[in-house]
Amino acid sequence: MAWRSWGSGGPCVLLIHGGAGSWRHWARNIDVLAQDHIVVAPDLPGLGDSAGLPEPFDAQDVAATVRRGFEQVVPADVSVHVAAFSFGGVISGPLAAALGGRVRSLTLVGTGGLGPPMRSIELVRVRDKTGSEREAAHRENLLRMMLGLSESVDALALEIQEQNTRRARLNSGYMWRSTALADALPAVHGHVHAFWGEREMPTRDLLDARIATMRKVRPDAEVEVIPRVGHWAFYEAAERMNAELLRITSGA
Numbered sequence: 001m002a003w004r005s006w007g008s009g010g011p012c013v014l015l016i017h018g019g020a021g022s023w024r025h026w027a028r029n030i031d032v033l034a035q036d037h038i039v040v041a042p043d044l045p046g047l048g049d050s051a052g053l054p055e056p057f058d059a060q061d062v063a064a065t066v067r068r069g070f071e072q073v074v075p076a077d078v079s080v081h082v083a084a085f086s087f088g089g090v091i092s093g094p095l096a097a098a099l100g101g102r103v104r105s106l107t108l109v110g111t112g113g114l115g116p117p118m119r120s121i122e123l124v125r126v127r128d129k130t131g132s133e134r135e136a137a138h139r140e141n142l143l144r145m146m147l148g149l150s151e152s153v154d155a156l157a158l159e160i161q162e163q164n165t166r167r168a169r170l171n172s173g174y175m176w177r178s179t180a181l182a183d184a185l186p187a188v189h190g191h192v193h194a195f196w197g198e199r200e201m202p203t204r205d206l207l208d209a210r211i212a213t214m215r216k217v218r219p220d221a222e223v224e225v226i227p228r229v230g231h232w233a234f235y236e237a238a239e240r241m242n243a244e245l246l247r248i249t250s251g252a
Contacts, residue, residue: 001042001043001044001045001050001051001065001066001069002042002043002048002049002050003040003041003042003043003069003073004023004040004041004042005038005039005040005041005073006030006031006033006034006038006039007033007034007035007036007037007038007039008038009036009038010036010037010038011036011037011038011079011080011081011104011249011250012037012038012039012040012074012078012079012080012081013033013037013038013039013040013080013081013082013083013245013249014040014041014070014074014080014081014082014083015029015030015033015039015040015041015083015084016041016042016044016066016082016083016084016085016088016089016091016092016095017041017043017044017047017048017085017088018085018086018087018088018110018232019047019086019087019088019112019170019172019173019176020047020164020165020168020170020172021044021047021048021085021086021087021088021164021168022043022047022048022049022163022164022167023041023042023043023048024048024160024163024164025085025160025164025232025235026041026085026234027156027160027235028156028234028235028238028242029234029238029241029242029245032242032245032246033242033245033246033249036246036250037249040070040073040074042066042069042070043167044062044066044087044088044091044170045062045065045066045170046168046169046170047164047167047168047169047170048164048167049167052169052170053065058175058178058180059090059091059093059094059113059175059178059180060094060180062091062175063091063092063093063094063095063098063180064094064098066091066095067095067098067099070095070099078102079101079102079103079104080099080102080103080104081103081104081105081106081107081190081248081249082095082096082099082103082105082106082107083106083107083109083245083249084106084107084108084109084111085109085110085111085232085234086109086110086111086112086176086231087112087172087175087176088111089108089109089110089111089112089113089181090111090112090113090172090175090176090178090180090181091175091180092106092108092111092181093113093180093181093182093183093184093185093188094180094183094184096184096188096189096190097184097185097187097188099189100189101189102189103188103189103190104189104190104191104249105190105191105192105193105248105249106188106190106191106192106193107192107193107194107195107244107245107248108181108192108193108194108195108214109194109195109196109233109234109241110195110196110197110200110231110232110233111181111194112175112176112177112178112181113175113176113178113179113180113181113182114179114181114182114210114213114214114217115177115178115179115182115213116177117206117209117210118176118177118206118210119200119201119202119206121144121145122144123141123144123145124137124140124141124144125137126138126141126165127165134162135158135162138158138161138162138165139153139158141161142157142158142161143230145230145231146161146230146231146232146235147229147230147231147232147235147236148197148198148199148200148228148229148230148236149228149229149230149236152229152230152235152236157232157235182213182217185214185217185218185221186217186218188218191220191222191248192218192220192221192222193221193222193223193224193244193248194211194214194221194222194223194224195223195224195225195226195233195234195241195244196210196211196223196224196225196226196233197225197226197229197230197231197232197233197236197237198225198226198227198228198229199228199229199230200229200230200231200233207225211223211225224244226240226241
């Protein structure tokens with residue numbers, strides 16, 4: 001696994017990116033957090049610059065691999081705040097449960113791993129396209145899957161989408177649809193926070209069902225819906241989400 005870190009003091013924050021992604025999902029959050037935190041961000045196995053795992057494997061196997069890497073990167077006496085996005089949330093459940101009392105908080109953004117119901121999104125094929133046609137496909141996919149507002153599809157979002165798409169070798173969908181997070185959440189230490197973008201689900205009923213599942217398996221979770229934005233809420237509403245992350249990681 002490839003690991004990166006920023007900052008030199010303060011609480012440790014582990015950032016876990018989403019499916020078909022990399023550490024770059026956190027591009028608008030790292031600098032803010034690193035001012036007063038030690039920020040650690042891996043590329044998950046089979047994504048970004050990290051090698052894949054031998055098949056077959058499940059979310060628990062990926063979490064165990066991330067845990068082994070984390071324990072090599074961060075000293076055993078250091079506690080951690082975990083923040084995870086989408087597929088990263090699936091992995092964060094068994095990971096945080098295994099880390100036990102080291103975990104001070106778990107923040108989930110647009111997470112999977114809660115079982116049905118879930119959204120179904122048809123994406124535009126990108127790999128056979130080049131030039132402006134490829135950029136247009138990325139733009140359309142970002143609006144279908146990641147972002148709620150057309151003006152949020154800026155040059156940086158397109159660049160990150162292009163880089164991540166080129167490096168993605170893992171199909172994480174079957175793990176996203178699992179109950180790996182829901183099963184692990186009761187055993188997670190520390191405060192649990194869950195955020196969803198208001199526009200990330202095709203209907204509000206689906207979003208409310210996800211929130212209901214979260215509250216069922218973790219009744220003490222702090223749950224918030226971020227207005228107007230889509231799935232990639234901490235990119236699209238970076239100022240708001242950075243304030244939330246600083247509040248959680250500085251006060252828990």
